[in-house]
Amino acid sequence: MNRVLPVLTVLAGIVVIWYAAAIWMNSTWVFDQANRAGTPVSWAEVIPQTMTQDRPLLPPPHQVGAELWKGLFGQAITSKRSLVYHGYVTFKGTMMGFGLGILAGVLLAMAIVRFRVMDMSVMPWAIISQTIPIVALAPMIITLSSQMGLSGRDLPKAVIAAYLSFFPVLVSMVKGLRAPDQMQLDLLKTYGASEMATFLKLRLPASMPYFFASLKVAVAASLVGTIVGELPTGAIEGLGARMLIGSQFGEPLIMWAALFAAAILAGLLILVVGFVERLARKRMGVPA
Amino acid sequence: MSLDRPVIEAKGLDLVFQTADGPVQALQDVNLTINRGDFVSFIGPSGCGKTTFLRCIAALEHPTSGVLTVNGMTPDEARKQRAYGYVFQAAGLYPWRTIAGNIRLPLEIMGFSRAEQEERTERVLELVELKGFGKKFPWQLSGGMQQRASIARALAFDADILLMDEPFGALDEIVRDRLNEEVLKLWARTGKTIGFVTHSIPEAVYLSTKIVVMSPRPGRITDVIDSPLPKERPLDIRDSREFIEIAHRVREGLRAGHHED
Numbered sequence: 001m002n003r004v005l006p007v008l009t010v011l012a013g014i015v016v017i018w019y020a021a022a023i024w025m026n027s028t029w030v031f032d033q034a035n036r037a038g039t040p041v042s043w044a045e046v047i048p049q050t051m052t053q054d055r056p057l058l059p060p061p062h063q064v065g066a067e068l069w070k071g072l073f074g075q076a077i078t079s080k081r082s083l084v085y086h087g088y089v090t091f092k093g094t095m096m097g098f099g100l101g102i103l104a105g106v107l108l109a110m111a112i113v114r115f116r117v118m119d120m121s122v123m124p125w126a127i128i129s130q131t132i133p134i135v136a137l138a139p140m141i142i143t144l145s146s147q148m149g150l151s152g153r154d155l156p157k158a159v160i161a162a163y164l165s166f167f168p169v170l171v172s173m174v175k176g177l178r179a180p181d182q183m184q185l186d187l188l189k190t191y192g193a194s195e196m197a198t199f200l201k202l203r204l205p206a207s208m209p210y211f212f213a214s215l216k217v218a219v220a221a222s223l224v225g226t227i228v229g230e231l232p233t234g235a236i237e238g239l240g241a242r243m244l245i246g247s248q249f250g251e252p253l254i255m256w257a258a259l260f261a262a263a264i265l266a267g268l269l270i271l272v273v274g275f276v277e278r279l280a281r282k283r284m285g286v287p288a
Numbered sequence: 289m290s291l292d293r294p295v296i297e298a299k300g301l302d303l304v305f306q307t308a309d310g311p312v313q314a315l316q317d318v319n320l321t322i323n324r325g326d327f328v329s330f331i332g333p334s335g336c337g338k339t340t341f342l343r344c345i346a347a348l349e350h351p352t353s354g355v356l357t358v359n360g361m362t363p364d365e366a367r368k369q370r371a372y373g374y375v376f377q378a379a380g381l382y383p384w385r386t387i388a389g390n391i392r393l394p395l396e397i398m399g400f401s402r403a404e405q406e407e408r409t410e411r412v413l414e415l416v417e418l419k420g421f422g423k424k425f426p427w428q429l430s431g432g433m434q435q436r437a438s439i440a441r442a443l444a445f446d447a448d449i450l451l452m453d454e455p456f457g458a459l460d461e462i463v464r465d466r467l468n469e470e471v472l473k474l475w476a477r478t479g480k481t482i483g484f485v486t487h488s489i490p491e492a493v494y495l496s497t498k499i500v501v502m503s504p505r506p507g508r509i510t511d512v513i514d515s516p517l518p519k520e521r522p523l524d525i526r527d528s529r530e531f532i533e534i535a536h537r538v539r540e541g542l543r544a545g546h547h548e549d
Contacts (some may be wrong), residue, residue, distance in 0.1 A: 183376050183377075183378060183380050184380055184382075186343075186348050186374075186376070187374065187376065187380055188397070189347075189348060189367075190346055190348070190367065190372065190373070190374040191370075191393075191394045191397045191398060191445075192367055192368050192370070192397075192398075193397045197397050201393065201396070201397065202382075205382070205384050206382075206384075208384070284383075284384035285383065285384055285385070285386065285425035285427075286383075286384075
């Protein structure tokens with residue numbers, strides 16, 4: 001209860017501000033209509049009309065909630081209008097990108113910690129890679145993959161997601177693999193331990209807390225990457241495509257519902273990663 | 289196994305570290321013979337090279353010139369033959385391993401069989417009086433117990449030489465007294481050769497058969513004292529005449545080293 005209460009308080013605050021903003025933004029349309037008809041309206045009449053518009057500038061929470069409910073539970077999950085369906089497409093892309101990103105991040109970190117030349121050559125490029133806006137890069141990756149004869153968007157989407165998610169893993173793992181101090185390294189030296197043994201028995205386990213801390217950031221980055229990968233024209237599946245359709249066809253409700261579906265997906269992913277982290281910490285003897 | 293056979297021999301040992309502020313003479317013309325079964329303490333102010341010398345024996349540092357042999361071999365060769373266990377100032381137990389898991393670490397690396405790992409772990413846990421704590425994680429143990437576990441880890445693979453670098457420096461005096469007694473018991477039971485770095489005069493005199501007094505800038509040996517104290521040493525031996533005389537000589541040696549600054 002102690003942890004839930006602050007969250008609920010903030011949530012309530014957001015809802016209040018949201019409703020106020022919705023009334024303010026959507027009232028413009030109501031006043032315009034009234035002006036055109038030549039019938040003056042009072043605020044008491046305006047407020048109910050800001051709550052039920054088909055294409056509101058800012059949909060109020062209950063409208064978004066209803067649309068979200070309809071998208072999630074209102075139809076068969078195989079329907080092209082089901083947010084479960086689109087959410088699954090995005091989830092699949094996110095997981096592929098996440099896996100690819102972890103692999104790339106860990107392997108690069110191992111190479112960087114092991115070889116000084118990799119540290120000097122690769123690390124700066126890894127940092128530069130993150131300064132390029134992914135929105136600019138995503139269409140190029142998709143064009144490139146179709147140029148290479150790859151049908152479907154699964155792989156380019158995963159690559160875009162991995163492009164964002166490898167970085168936090170890389171930075172954390174470099175730090176983690178370098179975490180053991182000189183004394184711990186000396187200790188293994190007195191045992192005549194091989195480089196492989198030093199890596200497996202010391203560096204790798206010592207890096208695990210850093211690794212798990214980076215996973216939460218990486219999974220969120222991967223989701224963002226996947227959604228960006230679904231935005232460029234031509235995409236018809238995934239939450240990103242839903243958002244684009246909503247905005248292009250002037251259907252703010254669709255857009256907002258997709259946005260919230262993405263937020264829910266992100267929350268679930270972070271919960272799962274947090275759960276895995278707790279299991280790992282328990283196994284590694286961290287005091288509860 | 290005959291006593292008085294040299295286990296560690298240093299002849300004209302020099303070690304110069306190249307630092308940003310220029311070369312530092314860490315060891316100068318160190319000559320020392322340590323026999324089998326000796327308990328040798330190295331005492332001196334910081335910077336006198338006592339830890340550096342211990343690290344040279346363990347092949348963690350390499351002398352610039354001079355000859356150093358361990359069991360008649362170079363330190364590197366001796367290390368490959370698992371000649372020594374090393375105990376650092378901090379216990380340095382892996383927090384992700386249990387106490388037993390930490391003691392198993394060198395055994396795993398050296399390729400002991402699973403059954404032998406278990407057997408040896410049990411044995412050394414008993415030796416350092418930590419029986420029954422094998423399944424605990426390091427954070428569940430006090431500082432003194434953690435250091436005992438790290439001694440057990442160094443004993444696990446049965447090296448003849450135990451090198452201890454200020455192992456009790458971070459512990460309070462009461463715990464330190466207890467552990468000193470235990471180390472003496474351990475030494476009597478196992479007959480190991482022990483190299484022990486400390487900057488506590490009573491600790492050095494209480495434990496050692498040989499006390500090596502060192503002084504800094506450049507790091508060198510100023511006195512080597514063969515202790516006349518008997519092997520059997522109750523804690524109250526520290527109030528005896530002989531003990532006080534040796535402690536006095538050590539203190540004089542340390543002061544002499546400092547005067548030359």
